[in-house]
Amino acid sequence: MSSYTFREIPSIFYSSETGAPIEQCLLCERELKDCTYLIEKAYSNYPELNTSDLIWEYAICQECTESLKSEYSEESRRAIDEYFITHADFSLQQKLIEEGSQNIEQWLSKCILSGKPRSETRQYQIYGYFLGDLMLFDNTPFMIADDAIDEIVKLVSNKTLGFMNDFRDKHFPPPEDLSPLFPEKDFVLL
C-alpha cells in the first residue's frame, strides 16, 4: 500500500545559483509556484575524494515534460518504460514512507534500477516531483546510478539519443575551455 506525502523541498533540489527553490520552468519559463513540475540534477561523483560536482540541473513543468517526451521515438519510449517496469525497485522508497523519513540522503542512497549505492558511482542523476513549494515523497525522489544510465542509453534509438544530447548541449553547453579530461556526459531524460 502506498501513501504519499508532500513536504518542504530539501535543499539538495534548490537552485545551485540562488540557493533557493528553482522558480521557473527551463523551457516555457512559467512560474513554478502554482504548478506541478520535476527537477533533474546530474553529478559527477568522486568517492575517493568524498565529493561530487553538479553537471547540470533544471526544473520542467508537467506540460513541457509531456511535449519533450513526445519527441522520443515510440520505440524508445516503450524501451525506457519496459526497462523501468522490469528493474525499478521502490522498496527503499516504500520503507522510508512507512518510517516517515524525510532524510533526503537516505532517499537517494541507492539506485532504484541497479541497486548501486550512490557512494560507489562515478556519475548519477537525481529526480523529484514537486507541487509549488512542496516535494512529493512517494516513488520519488530517487537516484539513478551510472550503470543504469548506461543501460538506458543503450536502449534508446540513435534519433532519441540525438534529441537528448541536443537538448543537453543547448541548455547546458560544455565549458569553453573544454579540457580533454572533461568527459562526455551521457544524458537521459526520463
Ligand SMILES: [Zn+2]
Ligand atoms: Zn514549462
